[in-house]
Amino acid sequence: MAEEGPRPPRPSQARGGARGGATPLAGSVALVTGASTGIGRHLVQGLAERGAAVAGLARNGERLAASMAEVAAATGARTLAVAADVTDRAAVDDAVARVREELGPVDLLVNNAGLVDAAEEPLWEADPDQWWDVVSSHVRGGFLLCRTVVPWMVLRNRGRVVNLASGMSLRARPEYSAYSVAKTGLMRLTEALAGALEGTDVRAFDVAPGVVRTEMTAGMPMHRGRTDWTEPADVVAFIAAIAAGELDAWSGRFLRVGGDDLDAVRGLLPDGDARQLRLHPYGETDPLA
Numbered sequence: 001m002a003e004e005g006p007r008p009p010r011p012s013q014a015r016g017g018a019r020g021g022a023t024p025l026a027g028s029v030a031l032v033t034g035a036s037t038g039i040g041r042h043l044v045q046g047l048a049e050r051g052a053a054v055a056g057l058a059r060n061g062e063r064l065a066a067s068m069a070e071v072a073a074a075t076g077a078r079t080l081a082v083a084a085d086v087t088d089r090a091a092v093d094d095a096v097a098r099v100r101e102e103l104g105p106v107d108l109l110v111n112n113a114g115l116v117d118a119a120e121e122p123l124w125e126a127d128p129d130q131w132w133d134v135v136s137s138h139v140r141g142g143f144l145l146c147r148t149v150v151p152w153m154v155l156r157n158r159g160r161v162v163n164l165a166s167g168m169s170l171r172a173r174p175e176y177s178a179y180s181v182a183k184t185g186l187m188r189l190t191e192a193l194a195g196a197l198e199g200t201d202v203r204a205f206d207v208a209p210g211v212v213r214t215e216m217t218a219g220m221p222m223h224r225g226r227t228d229w230t231e232p233a234d235v236v237a238f239i240a241a242i243a244a245g246e247l248d249a250w251s252g253r254f255l256r257v258g259g260d261d262l263d264a265v266r267g268l269l270p271d272g273d274a275r276q277l278r279l280h281p282y283g284e285t286d287p288l289a
């Protein structure tokens with residue numbers, strides 16, 4: 001059953017804790033969408049290694065359950081597989097309710113699930129249903145997850161949301177029109193969310209992961225022959241730093257793994273509209289400047 005709105009959080013019933021090593025995220029609960037493969041799978045592992053209890057969400061329940069079980073076995077952390085399509089409102093509500101009941105309220109939400117254009121082509125040649133599925137997976141998906149998870153974060157005045165961004169959040173590639181629209185839309189969602197969260201201790205971030213070797217990039221002709229890939233461990237390090245509260249000053253802004261130096265951004269206090277989507281004025285006389 002879909003829930004109508006937030007109810008007061010209950011104390012965590014089963015919080016995570018990995019075997020050995022440094023566990024900066026011990027006692028926290030993370031929910032990662034698109035957790036069964038690719039970047040999401042790396043995130044589940046990295047967050048679990050740092051002590052978080054991690055719930056993973058994806059459509060294919062079998063593959064997801066196997067991935068989450070592998071991480072639990074490898075790390076000793078508590079994991080949970082919640083199969084759902086991020087664009088299905090009732091399924092998302094049910095999945096998030098299960099996470100809360102079994103692991104506790106979510107401290108870190110990573111909106112990572114999503115699709116890319118099936119072919120490199122101008123938008124008028126794209127299949128309209130696939131085109132819209134791409135947009136929906138990132139924008140409706142991110143929205144539905146935030147809508148269900150963030151009220152609990154606000155109630156507890158604690159939590160962080162990470163939305164997976166891309167270079168195409170900032171400028172469109174004509175042959176990836178749906179993905180460009182989707183990633184820009186998701187970035188606006190982050191900004192709107194961060195603005196609405198002002199006055200609370202809940203934060204929201206855009207993190208572009210660089211170019212990671214995954215099923216998604218393997219299917220994109222633009223990456224054929226590529227040899228310079230971003231290390232998944234670097235993506236994990238950024239998002240773990242966000243989870244630990246080290247990059248709170250960047251709420252509502254864009255960070256890029258592989259371009260940004262994590263130690264450097266830790267020490268920076270961005271202000272104004274730095275790293276936000278804006279219209280560039282054509283000059284000093286531009287009335288829209």
Ligand SMILES: NC(=O)c1ccc[n+]([C@@H]2O[C@H](COP(=O)([O-])OP(=O)(O)OC[C@H]3O[C@@H](n4cnc5c(N)ncnc54)[C@H](OP(=O)(O)O)[C@@H]3O)[C@@H](O)[C@H]2O)c1
Nearest residue numbers: 034036037038039058059060085086113211212214215216
């Ligand atoms: N790889 C890169 O270099 C790169 C660069 C920039 C941005 N990104 C972004 O990073 C994120 C992860 O990318 P990736 O390369 O790891 O992708 P991927 O390898 O294609 O994995 C996508 C994951 O999302 C799940 N998923 C897809 N649609 C879903 C839906 N509607 N509902 C629930 N789960 C869904 C998939 O599982 P199911 O199919 O079972 O649902 C899978 O677990 C994406 O948002 C992508 O746009 C990636």
